[in-house]
Amino acid sequence: METGEVLVIDLFSGPGGLGEGMSSVTDENGYNPFKIGVSVEKEPSAHKTLTTRAFYRKIKALDGGLDSYFKYVRGELTRDEIFSLYPKQTQEAIAETLQEPRALGEDNELIHERIRELVALHQGPKVVIGGPPCQAYSLAGRSRNAGIKGYKAEDDHRNFLYKEYLKVLSIAQPDVFVMENVRGILSAKINGEAIFPQILEDLRDPGRVTGFPDHFKYNIFSLVVQASDLKDPKYLDSSDFLIRSENYGVPQARHRVILLGVRQDITRIPSIIRPTTQTVTVEQVLSDLPPLRSGFSKQKDFQQSWEREVLANAKKLKLLLKKQFDNEAVDKLNLEPILGLERQSSLLVEVARCMPPYLENWYLENHPGCVLNHATRGHMASDLLRYAFSAAFTKLSGGTSPKARDFPVELAPDHGNWDTGAHADRFRTQAANKCATTVTSHISKDGHYFIHYDPKQCRSLTVREAARLQTFPDNYLFEGNRTQQYVQVGNAVPPYLAQQIGRVVLELLN
Ligand SMILES: C[S@@+](CC[C@H](N)C(=O)[O-])C[C@H]1O[C@@H](n2cnc3c(N)ncnc32)[C@H](O)[C@@H]1O
Structure with missing residues (x-):
C-alpha cells in the first residue's frame, strides 16, 4: 500500500459489488485511493469472480493489460494463459482473495492473521466493508424458516454471523465501516426481541462483545439522513438507515439497510449521498x-x-x-x-x-466490445x-x-x-x-x-441484464455456471450506489 491509500477489508464479499464501487472512487488527482487488501468469500464461484476482478484491476493500467483481459473474457485466452502473462499481478490477486474460498467463523485463524498483517503494514486509514449474509433476516428467508419444523432463529448460526464482523472490527479497528443488510433486519426478532437495536449497540462497541483488547467505539450514521441536522445521531430512527437505491441513480427498487460506522476519535460528521431527480427505467x-x-x-x-x-x-x-x-x-x-x-x-x-450520461460512462468504460454473460x-x-x-x-x-x-x-x-x-x-x-x-x-x-x-x-x-439493473459495469465478468452467476448478481450491492457511499467515506477521511 502506498501513502494516501485507504486499506479496504471486504467481508462476505459475494461477487464484489460493494468493493467494486469503493475501488472506482477517484480523488481530485484522478487516483483510486481505496485499495482492497483482502476479500473474504466462501462460495467458490463468487470467489472466482472476485479473483478475476482483482486481477483486472491490477492489469488494466498496464501496457496491453486491457487487451489481454478482453481476450480472456471473449474466450480467446484461457485463465491459465492470461495469468501466466502477468505472474506478479496474478499472485497479488490470488493473495487478495486468500488463495481459496474462505469462511468467516471456520477459517478465522488464517483470515485474522492476514488482516493483522495488512493492518500492520498499512499507515493510512482503513475501512471494513461487507454485509453478513441475510437469509435468516430476510422476509423471504423468514417465511421459508417458518415452514421448517422446529426452526428456532436463536439456533440459526446465520443470525450470528455479524459477530464475525465484530471480531474483524476489533482486530482492524478501522476508521470507518460500511455494513449492508436486507430490510428485514429492521424487524427481525430472536426470542421475541428485536435484534436491530442490539446489532447497533454491538457495532457501537465491538470490543465489548468480542473481548478483544484495545478496542475503539463507533458512532453509527445514516447515509441518507444528515446527522448534523439532528441534535444527536442517536435520534436516528431505524428506518433512517434504509437506502432506496432507485433514488440514487440505480434502475431498481432495491431497499437495503446500510450503516456507516465512524470511529469515535473521528469527530467530523459524515455527509450523505444525494438523491437524483429522475428514476432510471x-x-x-x-x-x-x-x-x-x-x-x-x-x-x-x-x-x-x-x-x-x-x-x-x-x-x-x-x-x-x-x-x-x-x-x-x-x-x-x-x-x-x-x-x-x-x-x-x-x-x-x-x-x-x-x-443518463453518467450511467452510460459507468457501464461502458473500458468496454470489451462484446456483451458478456448474455444468454437466455x-x-x-x-x-x-x-x-x-x-x-x-x-x-x-x-x-x-x-x-x-x-x-x-x-x-x-x-x-x-x-x-x-x-x-x-x-x-x-x-x-x-x-x-x-x-x-x-x-x-x-x-x-x-x-x-x-x-x-x-x-x-x-439474462445475467447481463440483471447485472445492468444492479449497475455492474459491462466489463465485469461473472464466473461459474449460469445459476451461480444469477445468485452472485442478485446478492450484490449495486456498485454505482457503493461508489456514492465510497465518496462519502473518502470525504470524511480527507
Ligand atoms: C449478500 S452477499 C454479499 C454481497 C457483497 N457485499 C456485494 O456487494 O457483492 C453475502 C455473501 O456472503 C457469503 N458468505 C456467507 N457466509 C460466509 C462466511 N461464513 N464467510 C465468508 N463468506 C460468507 C455468501 O456466499 C455471499 O456471497
Whole structure:
C-alpha cells in the first residue's frame, strides 16, 4: 500500500459489488485511493469472480493489460494463459482473495492473521466493508424458516454471523465501516426481541462483545439522513438507515439497510449521498443489449420450432388481450417473432442509447466490445405464452405487470395455489418505463419474476441484464455456471450506489 491509500477489508464479499464501487472512487488527482487488501468469500464461484476482478484491476493500467483481459473474457485466452502473462499481478490477486474460498467463523485463524498483517503494514486509514449474509433476516428467508419444523432463529448460526464482523472490527479497528443488510433486519426478532437495536449497540462497541483488547467505539450514521441536522445521531430512527437505491441513480427498487460506522476519535460528521431527480427505467439501461429468443426447456430446442410457437401464440394473444384492452391498441402491438434471433449474443446493438450520461460512462468504460454473460434460459413451451401475455399486458397497461387474477383462465398454470392470491405476482414483467423490482438471488431459481418487457422475446432476463439493473459495469465478468452467476448478481450491492457511499467515506477521511 502506498501513502494516501485507504486499506479496504471486504467481508462476505459475494461477487464484489460493494468493493467494486469503493475501488472506482477517484480523488481530485484522478487516483483510486481505496485499495482492497483482502476479500473474504466462501462460495467458490463468487470467489472466482472476485479473483478475476482483482486481477483486472491490477492489469488494466498496464501496457496491453486491457487487451489481454478482453481476450480472456471473449474466450480467446484461457485463465491459465492470461495469468501466466502477468505472474506478479496474478499472485497479488490470488493473495487478495486468500488463495481459496474462505469462511468467516471456520477459517478465522488464517483470515485474522492476514488482516493483522495488512493492518500492520498499512499507515493510512482503513475501512471494513461487507454485509453478513441475510437469509435468516430476510422476509423471504423468514417465511421459508417458518415452514421448517422446529426452526428456532436463536439456533440459526446465520443470525450470528455479524459477530464475525465484530471480531474483524476489533482486530482492524478501522476508521470507518460500511455494513449492508436486507430490510428485514429492521424487524427481525430472536426470542421475541428485536435484534436491530442490539446489532447497533454491538457495532457501537465491538470490543465489548468480542473481548478483544484495545478496542475503539463507533458512532453509527445514516447515509441518507444528515446527522448534523439532528441534535444527536442517536435520534436516528431505524428506518433512517434504509437506502432506496432507485433514488440514487440505480434502475431498481432495491431497499437495503446500510450503516456507516465512524470511529469515535473521528469527530467530523459524515455527509450523505444525494438523491437524483429522475428514476432510471429498465428500458433506459437494457435497450442497447442484443435481443434474444428464449429456448425450450423440456423439449428439443430448435429455432424454427420456437418461431412457430411464438407466431401461433401471437394470434392467440391478440384475441385474449382484446378481451381486456382497447382493440386498436392491441392491433398496434407487434407480437410476431423476430426471425433469426439467437439464444445468446455478444454483439452490442447499434442503437441510440437512452440512459443518463453518467450511467452510460459507468457501464461502458473500458468496454470489451462484446456483451458478456448474455444468454437466455430455456422455458417450458406453455410458459412462452404466459411470458408474452405478461409483457404485452404490462405494455398496454402503461407499466403494470398483471397479477394472477388478470391472466385469462386459458393461461392459468397447473398450480395448486394460483387462485388463492398467494402468488399473485407469479409472472412479473419488469416494465420498460419503470425501475425494476429488487433483483434477488431468486432469479437463479426461475425467471418468472424477471420477464423481459419485450413480448416478442418471451423470456426472462439474462445475467447481463440483471447485472445492468444492479449497475455492474459491462466489463465485469461473472464466473461459474449460469445459476451461480444469477445468485452472485442478485446478492450484490449495486456498485454505482457503493461508489456514492465510497465518496462519502473518502470525504470524511480527507
Ligand atoms: C449478500 S452477499 C454479499 C454481497 C457483497 N457485499 C456485494 O456487494 O457483492 C453475502 C455473501 O456472503 C457469503 N458468505 C456467507 N457466509 C460466509 C462466511 N461464513 N464467510 C465468508 N463468506 C460468507 C455468501 O456466499 C455471499 O456471497
